[in-house]
Amino acid sequence: MLLLEKLIQQAAPLNLPVIPVSGAAAAAAAVSRLVREKNPEWGDTKSVVAWQHPLIEELNLPDELAEHHIPVHMPEATPQTAVSISGQMRTQVVESFIGITAADYCLAETATLVIRSGPDQARAISLVPSIHVAVIALDQIIADLTELYALLKQEPNSGPNHLTNCMTFITGPSKTADIELNMVHGAHGPRELHLFVLIP
Amino acid sequence: MAEIRTEHYKSEARKAIKDRTLQGALADVQDRLGKGTAKAYRELPEGPGLRLKAHEIRMQAVENLDILLETLAENVRENGGKVIFAEDAAAAVTECLEIARRHEVRTVVKGKSMVTEEIGLNEALTAAGMEVTETDLGEYIIQLAGESPSHIIAPAIHKTRQQVGRLFAEKLGIPYTEDPPTLTQAARKALREKFLAADMGISGCNLACAETGHITTVSNEGNIRMATTLPRVHVAFMGMERVVARLEDHDILFRLLARGAAAQHMAGYISYIGGPRQPGHADGPDAFYLIIIDNGRSRILADEDFREMLCCIRCAACLNVCPVYGKIGGHSYGYPYSGPVGAVVTPLLVGIDRAKHLFMGETLCGACKDACPVDIDIPRMLLALRARLVEGDRRWNTPPGNLVEKSAYTAWSLAIRNRSLYDGLRWLSAQAQQLMTARDGMIHRLPFPFSGWTRSRDMKPLARKTFMQHWKEMQKE
Numbered sequence: 069m070l071l072l073e074k075l076i077q078q079a080a081p082l083n084l085p086v087i088p089v090s091g092a093a094a095a096a097a098a099v100s101r102l103v104r105e106k107n108p109e110w111g112d113t114k115s116v117v118a119w120q121h122p123l124i125e126e127l128n129l130p131d132e133l134a135e136h137h138i139p140v141h142m143p144e145a146t147p148q149t150a151v152s153i154s155g156q157m158r159t160q161v162v163e164s165f166i167g168i169t170a171a172d173y174c175l176a177e178t179a180t181l182v183i184r185s186g187p188d189q190a191r192a193i194s195l196v197p198s199i200h201v202a203v204i205a206l207d208q209i210i211a212d213l214t215e216l217y218a219l220l221k222q223e224p225n226s227g228p229n230h231l232t233n234c235m236t237f238i239t240g241p242s243k244t245a246d247i248e249l250n251m252v253h254g255a256h257g258p259r260e261l262h263l264f265v266l267i268p
Numbered sequence: 269m270a271e272i273r274t275e276h277y278k279s280e281a282r283k284a285i286k287d288r289t290l291q292g293a294l295a296d297v298q299d300r301l302g303k304g305t306a307k308a309y310r311e312l313p314e315g316p317g318l319r320l321k322a323h324e325i326r327m328q329a330v331e332n333l334d335i336l337l338e339t340l341a342e343n344v345r346e347n348g349g350k351v352i353f354a355e356d357a358a359a360a361v362t363e364c365l366e367i368a369r370r371h372e373v374r375t376v377v378k379g380k381s382m383v384t385e386e387i388g389l390n391e392a393l394t395a396a397g398m399e400v401t402e403t404d405l406g407e408y409i410i411q412l413a414g415e416s417p418s419h420i421i422a423p424a425i426h427k428t429r430q431q432v433g434r435l436f437a438e439k440l441g442i443p444y445t446e447d448p449p450t451l452t453q454a455a456r457k458a459l460r461e462k463f464l465a466a467d468m469g470i471s472g473c474n475l476a477c478a479e480t481g482h483i484t485t486v487s488n489e490g491n492i493r494m495a496t497t498l499p500r501v502h503v504a505f506m507g508m509e510r511v512v513a514r515l516e517d518h519d520i521l522f523r524l525l526a527r528g529a530a531a532q533h534m535a536g537y538i539s540y541i542g543g544p545r546q547p548g549h550a551d552g553p554d555a556f557y558l559i560i561i562d563n564g565r566s567r568i569l570a571d572e573d574f575r576e577m578l579c580c581i582r583c584a585a586c587l588n589v590c591p592v593y594g595k596i597g598g599h600s601y602g603y604p605y606s607g608p609v610g611a612v613v614t615p616l617l618v619g620i621d622r623a624k625h626l627f628m629g630e631t632l633c634g635a636c637k638d639a640c641p642v643d644i645d646i647p648r649m650l651l652a653l654r655a656r657l658v659e660g661d662r663r664w665n666t667p668p669g670n671l672v673e674k675s676a677y678t679a680w681s682l683a684i685r686n687r688s689l690y691d692g693l694r695w696l697s698a699q700a701q702q703l704m705t706a707r708d709g710m711i712h713r714l715p716f717p718f719s720g721w722t723r724s725r726d727m728k729p730l731a732r733k734t735f736m737q738h739w740k741e742m743q744k745e
Binding site: 078143157158162177178179180185186187188189190191192195196212213214217218220221230231232233234235236237238239240241242243244245246247248249250252254255256257258 | 451455480490497516536546
């Protein structure tokens with residue numbers, strides 16, 4: 069819990085809300101409320117794109133949002149059809165205003181999400197939609213970079229390349245200060261990042 | 269190659285000093301980022317001394333570059349990427365054009381990269397008929413304006429919001445506004461189309477990791493992630509010194525980089541990229557190329573006096589504290605690298621004699637060394653460059669310096685060792701300066717060849733009595 073407190077404290081100045089939720093039902097309700105309250109940036113229709121991941125599937129969002137007529141895409145990639153699926157996935161990602169992902173770790177010291185690419189872990193879902201929602205479990209919060217690098221090297225199933233071909237650290241929403249040093253959120257990546265922490 | 273305009277340093281500097289808008293912008297950058305970085309170092313749990321450790325890590329990497337680069341290349345290839353070593357700017361550009369041709373590339377999106385500015389990549393790609401779009405907001409602004417970056421991490425810092433407003437109204441066809449969020453949103457919209465349509469993404473490399481075979485890219489905007497995730501082909505350019513051995517070496521370096529560059533604890537986005545989309549993975553480019561560029565860095569590595577400069581991670585912290593950069597701005601340096609880092613790197617890349625004004629113009633005050641996240645001794649190297657300029661160095665194609673200046677110093681060194689000659693000269697100067705001293709007691713203009721000294725400052729005349737005269741009088745009393 070100390071790490072969670074540290075995370076919340078570090079996230080505040082980054083414009084990164086960290087929302088602890090008890091159990092999947094509460095998390096589903098919170099995410100669903102967010103999807104309903106926010107407005108799309110590029111069009112009028114709402115759709116959501118999400119990773120196929122146990123933490124997210126547990127929220128049962130497609131059912132949760134069906135009554136509000138908001139589709140939830142959960143694209144799947146297989147070795148044989150990677151390219152064509154990727155084309156369809158691309159459309160879904162571009163059209164969705166919210167992207168929901170899990171993460172491998174979260175560093176409390178700097179409020180940094182660590183996300184590796186994978187068969188069902190599309191990189192674009194945490195990047196292209198206007199709002200990124202990340203869902204992590206409490207025990208995924210670790211202290212800092214030192215701990216992360218040590219863990220990456222010790223993971224049993226990671227093979228020689230424990231990073232995969234793309235590992236991204238995300239610290240807060242996209243931002244820029246290129247015009248007269250004025251801080252503006254939403255330069256190219258998500259304008260908002262919401263981090264839900266599942267408390268068992 | 270980027271255009272080299274280092275010869276115009278003095279005239280550009282004079283222009284910059286008179287530009288009141290620029291002076292305001294520079295003061296603002298230094299006031300906010302310079303002070304913020306110093307504070308961020310003080311608040312490090314390990315203290316500012318952590319910079320010394322970072323220096324050690326970088327120096328170790330620089331001294332083992334041959335092994336590290338080989339290991340990096342081997343591991344990137346194992347990850348499915350292609351690695352190309354380019355000896356100079358022309359070779360790097362040719363390789364990139366060849367890749368673009370092979371993949372039938374028509375549109376390119378770029379993340380900010382100093383090394384691609386150095387090799388003049390944009391011009392070459394454009395000349396070959398491709399559409400190249402810079403996607404970092406600052407770079408996008410100066411690309412639209414047809415200018416060059418004036419700061420390593422805030423390239424459009426010399427432009428006011430009004431100038432950006434007029435530029436966007438003209439080039440993007442939006443109603444005039446000077447509201448930074450609205451302007452940012454306009455660029456976001458225009459560039460999103462570019463990202464989604466681009467065939468090729470180009471990025472730089474902040475610090476590669478040899479043991480895992482990954483490059484890293486750092487941004488706050490997310491533009492580099494877009495450029496390296498969405499297009500079919502990703503080409504990364506890396507100066508050959510930008511590598512460390514182990515993953516854990518990144519720990520200290522990334523924390524210091526964020527503090528040095530933007531007084532942050534951590535950059536918004538850091539991506540480790542090891543190769544193309546892996547089989548079965550959801551997305552990412554089909555092809556990944558890493559072009560490792562020498563372009564004069566081997567010569568820097570071979571010279572023990574300047575090897576330390578290869579530790580630089582291009583964070584621009586030195587620009588934000590330099591009293592010279594703070595007055596003359598980035599364009600005066602006449603090459604993509606400005607400020608103290610430019611004053612050392614540029615002469616080493618383009619020629620010591622050709623870029624001599626850059627290191628002659630710095631003050632040796634040492635602020636850059638204190639601000640450097642990897643504690644590079646820039647003042648020492650500024651002096652070393654001055655020594656090379658005077659003494660000449662065949663390795664750097666630098667002839668021995670100005671003979672007139674050299675003989676003047678030889679004469680001076682003889683004069684100050686001869687009491688009566690020295691006293692005679694002093695008496696002469698005292699007489700001569702009486703004629704030049706204005707009513708306010710200061711000398712406003714010295715005659716040639718000393719006129720340069722008083723062009724921008726007054727000189728105080730010699731005291732009426734010398735110390736020796738005072739001393740003798742005191743002894744009598």
